[in-house]
Amino acid sequence: DTAVSQTPKYLVTQMGNDKSIKCEQNLGHDTMYWYKQDSKKFLKIMFSYNNKELIINETVPNRFSPKSPDKAHLNLHINSLELGDSAVYFCASSQARRGYTFGSGTRLTVV
Amino acid sequence: AQSVTQLGSHVSVSEGALVLLRCNYSSSVPPYLFWYVQYPNQGLQLLLKYTSAATLVKGINGFEAEFKKSETSFHLTKPSAHMSDAAEYFCAVTEGAGNTPLVFGKGTRLSVIA
Numbered sequence: 001d002t003a004v005s006q007t008p009k010y011l012v013t014q015m016g017n018d019k020s021i022k023c024e025q026n027l028g029h030d031t032m033y034w035y036k037q038d039s040k041k042f043l044k045i046m047f048s049y050n051n052k053e054l055i056i057n058e059t060v061p062n063r064f065s066p067k068s069p070d071k072a073h074l075n076l077h078i079n080s081l082e083l084g085d086s087a088v089y090f091c092a093s094s095q096a097r098r099g100y101t102f103g104s105g106t107r108l109t110v111v
Numbered sequence: 112a113q114s115v116t117q118l119g120s121h122v123s124v125s126e127g128a129l130v131l132l133r134c135n136y137s138s139s140v141p142p143y144l145f146w147y148v149q150y151p152n153q154g155l156q157l158l159l160k161y162t163s164a165a166t167l168v169k170g171i172n173g174f175e176a177e178f179k180k181s182e183t184s185f186h187l188t189k190p191s192a193h194m195s196d197a198a199e200y201f202c203a204v205t206e207g208a209g210n211t212p213l214v215f216g217k218g219t220r221l222s223v224i225a
Contacts, residue, residue, distance in 0.1 A: 031210045041149075041199055043215040050210055090154065096209035100145070104154040 003027050006091050006103040013081055014111055021076045021106045023091030030095055031055075032074040034066060037088040037105070049074055081110045113138045113204050117216035125224050130189040132219050134176075134202030137183065144185040145203040145213060146176055155201070161185060172196070197223045 004025045013019050025032065034046040048056035052068045063079040078085060091103040118133040136142055146158040159170025166178040176187045185202060199220050203213040 033212055041218045041220075043201065043218075045212040045214070048212050056212060092213075094209045096207075098209060099157070099160065100209070100213060102147075102155040107152075 003101050004091055004093055004103040006089075006106050008106060009104065010107050010109075012109045012111065015081055015083060017081050018077070018079045019081060019108070020078070021089055021091075021108075023074045023076070023103060025072055025091075025093040025101070027093055027095070027098070027101060029093035029098065029101070030071060031093060032068065032071070033092045033094070034074065034076050035090040035092060035102075037090060039087070043090070047074075047076075078108075081108075083110050086110045113142070113206060113214045115202050115204050115214060115216035117200075117202050117219050119219055120217065121220045121222065123222040123224060124192045126194055127191050130174075130187070130192045130196065130221065132187040132200050132202075132221065134185045134187065134216060135183050136185060136202070136204045138204055138206055140206045142204045142206060144176075144178060145205075146170065146174070146185075146187050147201045147203065149199045149201065149218075151198070158187070158200075192221075192223045194223050194225065197221055 007022050031050045033048050035043050037043050046060050047066045049068045065077045068074045088105045088107050090105045094100040114137045116135045144161040147155040159168045161168050161178045169175045174189045199218050201218045202216040205211050205213050
């Protein structure tokens with residue numbers, strides 16, 4: 001069983017479209033995150049949720065909207081996609097004394 | 112605010128040589144420190160972590176790291192490089208006990224020459 005699973009793994013879409021990336025964890029962790037890895041491999045935190053509550057919202061355009069229906073799921077919806085949104089997006093989860101687990105990533109390409 | 116500096120965006124070593132990847136951190140509270148490895152087109156795999164127990168931490172694949180508070184460092188080493196070690200390596204810091212985000216360094220790409 002995959003601990004943190006993201007779908008889709010690859011996403012190619014045109015500018016202006018709206019798309020969603022889904023993330024689910026089966027570890028029972030309380031906290032979930034979205035990270036963006038840019039073309040230079042830099043990993044930057046976007047959002048952090050704890051028990052479905054938004055804790056951290058870094059300087060991210062309003063076009064990005066996270067949704068956490070329950071503590072096992074954290075989805076990322078992106079409106080009006082731009083070329084600069086092309087990146088690899090990683091979902092992760094964590095729990096005190098249990099560490100951090102990352103998903104395998106979603107490679108988003110905007111054309 | 113926490114931060115991580117990884118010295119050297121690219122390190123190249125010969126097969127069988129010592130691997131040393133440098134990481135310095137900044138944190139206002141005792142930190143939790145991590146090293147992750149990312150192989151091409153793959154996700155992040157945890158190599159090892161320091162959580163205020165032993166200062167010398169052993170990880171997977173023969174890697175280890177030593178926490179030095181006086182130098183604010185957490186350098187990653189491996190005695191003998193293998194071709195399969197070629198990858199991107201990330202150092203990360205957090206101040207929480209597991210409910211605060213990891214702050215990553217910019218990564219170091221390790222190349223291993225035959």
